[in-house]
Amino acid sequence: MSDPRDSLYDLRMFLTTDYPCSYLPGRQARNLVADPTVTDNRLYTRLAELGFRRSGDHVYRPHCRGCTACRSLRIPVDRFQPNRSQRRIWNRNQDLQVQVIDAEFKEEHFQLFARYLGARHIGGGMDPANSESYWSFITSRWSPTGLGEFRDHRKLMAVAVMDRLDNGLSAVYTFFDPLEATRGLGTFAILWQIAEARRLELKWVYLGYWIEQCAKMAYKTRFKPHEIFVAERWGWTKLE
Numbered sequence: 628m629s630d631p632r633d634s635l636y637d638l639r640m641f642l643t644t645d646y647p648c649s650y651l652p653g654r655q656a657r658n659l660v661a662d663p664t665v666t667d668n669r670l671y672t673r674l675a676e677l678g679f680r681r682s683g684d685h686v687y688r689p690h691c692r693g694c695t696a697c698r699s700l701r702i703p704v705d706r707f708q709p710n711r712s713q714r715r716i717w718n719r720n721q722d723l724q725v726q727v728i729d730a731e732f733k734e735e736h737f738q739l740f741a742r743y744l745g746a747r748h749i750g751g752g753m754d755p756a757n758s759e760s761y762w763s764f765i766t767s768r769w770s771p772t773g774l775g776e777f778r779d780h781r782k783l784m785a786v787a788v789m790d791r792l793d794n795g796l797s798a799v800y801t802f803f804d805p806l807e808a809t810r811g812l813g814t815f816a817i818l819w820q821i822a823e824a825r826r827l828e829l830k831w832v833y834l835g836y837w838i839e840q841c842a843k844m845a846y847k848t849r850f851k852p853h854e855i856f857v858a859e860r861w862g863w864t865k866l867e
Contacts, residue, residue, distance in 0.1 A: 635673060638662060642690060650841045651696060659690040667769050672793040678856035680835050681790060681799060684767045688858070689836065697836040699856040700847050701795070701863070704824045704832060707850065716811035717818050723777045723784060725819060730772040732762050736786050739802060746805035765800060772799070775823075777816065787816040795831030796824045817850060 639662040648654035661674060663684050671679075671686055678699035679688045689697040709717065741756040765788045766772055775787035785803035789796045798820055803812035817834070824832050837847045837855070847853070854863040 635677075638665065638670070645692070648691070650838050650844075651694075654691070654694060656689060656691050656694075658687040661686040666767075668771060668791075669793065671770060671790070675792055675795075675797060675833055677861070678858060680833075681767065681770060681797065683763045683765075684769070695858060696838045696840060698838070700834045700837040700853055701856075702821060702832045702834065702850050702853050704795070704821055704830060706852050707821055708852075709818065710849065710851070713814060713818060713849070716814045720777075720810055720812070720815045723779055723815075726776050726778075727773045727823075728776065730766045730774055730788075732758070734758075735783055736774065737761050739783055739786060739804065743802035743805055775816065775819065777803070777812065777819075784810070785812045785816055787820060789820055791827075792829075792831075792833070795829045795833055796820050796827075797833040798835065814846065821850075 641660045641662070643658045643660060645655040645657050648656040661670070661679065663686075666684070666686055671681065674686050674688075677688070679686050680699065681687075688699075691697075737756070737758050740761050744756050771791045773789050773791065775785075775789060776783060777785040777787070783804075784807055785801060787801045788799040790799055798817060801813055801816040803816070817832070821832050824830075834847050834850070834853075837844045848866075852866060854865050856863050
């Protein structure tokens, strides 16, 4: 029998039941989920190229009834050009020290995550935060996940959760000190991951899903150029 990792045609897919959409009020959502028993990083990379995303141990893509609003977005590292605002944010945060560690639970990280959710994403589906749901969300048993710690001396300012794919970095989630809004830490974390992917000679930074009608996701399209996965054509569209 062939290995499902060698052919996506042999990979079993599961469809979730409908649940309330977290982004578009009044809509119902559902996901197409890859068989978690055969997932590894090689398959994860191939699925990311088809617009899939990781959450915990599961690799999924929205598959909603009558709606294709969720579009996977990625940045071509070698062609990215920061705009004036992004350059200012980059320069403003050059005093921070950044260290990438292997994924491990740290109470300091979790407390920052809880403060971030409480200030920025009340009612977003992940609050109130608890340590078990936090850890199961950002890590998996099989993916090489790194945690980028952004510090002002000893003070933890932000954590960027990123997966190392065969061809890029997947920006899984970033959380930061909500009292440091003027620094633009979310933008800086993405800029840093683009620079890190370039250093590692990787091709892409995957930013996850973008929804045109969702104002909270508008920041993703400010990173230019970028590409959008169009599921109807099973391909990426380049946007300058």
